[in-house]
Amino acid sequence: MQANDIDSSANGIEDQNHPSSLKTLINVYKDAILVGDEKTVSDIESMVHVIESERNELAQKVSALSLEMTSGKEKYIRLQADFDNFRKRSEKERLTIRSDAQGEVIESLLPMVDNFERAKQQLKPETEKEKKINASYQGIYKQFVEIMRSLHVAAVATVGKPFDPLLHEAIAREESHEFKEGIVIEEFRRGFQLGQRLLRPAMVKVSSGPGSKKVQVAVDSNKSTVQTATAAGVDEV
Incomplete structure (x- = not known):
């Protein structure tokens, strides 16, 4: 084999990913072994060693880059998850504050609701002028009721419902043949909820079950003046 063939092969393998260059090198190596050209064999083996070293180095770089990409992806996923959690917490806090x-x-x-309800129960307009004033007064209350409803405010259900200490405040107990024990039989002051939040409990009288005679628990003068109201929701006028 001529020296220029070996040089040509050596130059060709600089592009280590080119299949034809590797094939030429192998052919040169075989020919050198056949003719006993130890120098060429040694040179080619050195080249192969260099190629192997470079390949190993490239493989390590590829592996390192792959690890960096994986780590970067994991960091991005964690960062995105942290941001989503922060956004959810911020939204929850905003809604809570609101x-x-x-x-x-x-x-x-x-x-004010109590006053409107009390006036509604007590006022008995007789003259045309009084009726007009009452209609105007009730119109204002109706607007107020609609605003309360638009804010998702609802009255606590009372009469006929089981007593619930989370929603009701019992200020009296009375024997009843109509209602079983533990059932609300009268409402003294309305309770209200804003969504699932209790704004104030309803003041109620609770049945103690049937008995031979009624026992009324006295209520103070302020509570006794509050009239019973319906519990289905905020009243419509």
């Missing part, structure tokens, strides 16, 4: 603010405002207006 609900608390709404609850405080509505709770401060509940005495």
Whole structure:
């Protein structure tokens, strides 16, 4: 084999990924072994060693890059998960703050509801002028009721419902043949909820079951003036 063939093969294998260059090198190596050209054999073996070293180095770099990509992807996934959790927490906190603010405002207006209900029960307009004033008054209350409803405010169900200490405040117990023990039989003051949040409990009288005679638990003068109201929801005028 001529020296220029070996040089040509050596130059050709600089592109280590080119199949024809590797094939030429192998052919040169075989020919050198057949003719006993130890120098060429040694040179080619050195080249092969260099190629192997470079391949190993490239393989290590590829492996390192692959690990970096995997690590980067995992970091991105964790970062995205952290951001999603932060967004959910922020949204939950925002809704909580908004609900608390709404609850405080509505709770401060509940005495106004009591006053409207009390007036509705007590006023008995007779003259045309009184009827007009009453109609105007009730129109204002109706608007107020609609606003309360739009904010998802609802009255606590009472009469005929089982007593629930989470929703009701029992201020009296009375024997009843109509209602079983533990059932609410009368409402003294309405309770209200904002969604699932209790704004205030309903003041109620609870049945103690049937008995030979009624036993009325006295209520204070302030509570006794509050009239019974329906419990299906905020009244429509």
